[in-house]
Amino acid sequence: MMNTVFLDAGTLSPIQLRSDQSEQLSPKHFDIDISRLAHCCESLILFNQTDSKQRLDRCRNAQHIITNKVVINAELMDQLPQLELICVAATGYNNIDILAAKERNISVCNVAGYSTQSVVQICFQLLLQLNNHYGAVQTMLIEKGWQNHPEFVMLPKGFSQLEGKTMTIIGHGTIGKAVSKVAQAFGLKIVLAQLPERDLKDGYTPLEQALSISDFVSLHCPLTDETSKLVNQAFIDKLKPGALLINTARGGLLDEDAVAEALHNGTLAGLGCDVLSTEPPSHDNPLLSAPNVVITPHIGWASIEARQTLVNELAKNIDGFIHSKPRNIIV
Incomplete structure (x- = not known):
């Protein structure tokens, strides 16, 4: 048998x-x-x-x-x-x-x-929760209660529209292409970033230049020796102020200590991630206690x-x- x-x-x-x-x-x-x-x-x-x-x-x-x-x-x-x-x-x-x-x-x-469409869905869930300050909205609802608010609107923090903003995509394979398609439906401008040490391809922008104009950066590249800890302090230093980072690819793409520090000091405005470097994470993973973070437990593939x-x-x-x-x- x-x-x-x-x-x-x-x-x-x-x-x-x-x-x-x-x-x-x-x-x-x-x-x-x-x-x-x-x-x-x-x-x-x-x-x-x-x-x-x-x-x-x-x-x-x-x-x-x-x-x-x-x-x-x-x-x-x-x-x-x-x-x-x-x-x-x-x-x-x-x-x-x-x-x-x-x-x-x-x-x-x-x-x-x-799992392409499943990952895309989680990617935009993370982006929208961060951009719309969903955590602050939920906290205000729980702590103060809309029913006790003097106005019809209860806005804990202003949020911006996606339309007209720029999203840089790092990794334009099957999932990256699908993310681009949805992003364009929101009215986002798409920039495809070329990884360092690679020949520049038509339609791509050097990474350093792309980061400097990005409102949002979404990671969709594989984890290799070349991309391990791609998002490090040097990467963060090149980002446009106020940028949000989304990672639904691999946790090892991030230098988690550097990213956590950037979240604490405000040089990175927010992080949405579905993956961490070690899963399940250790209790002392710095991203678990960093501000302006939305984490999902590696569910992007799992619709x-x-x-x-x-x-x-x-x-x-x-x-x-x-x-x-x-x-x-x-x-």
């Missing part, structure tokens, strides 16, 4: 369902339809979460492993001679030792493009529709592999 294990299937179900202490999940734990995934596997076990000490035991008899964030390294692969396929339930695959998989003739596939597409694509990846028609193959 061909056995498949999903090591952290709990990442695809709402957090209120993950409070169940059962090690294994069933379809009732999900708000999406996982039947397509179940049907393509002869035997499918859905584990809620898997820590490093549990990996070997749970994978011992599996020909196919599905993982979102559980690390699959060379040491583990060496103990799984039957392993044929690793399916990443995400786009990024930095939790897989790709070279080791290639050397051992283990195929690795991922799922790309499933119902995006998670359903992800599951369907995982099923197609496994079915394609079984029938010698592999798809979305990394190695």
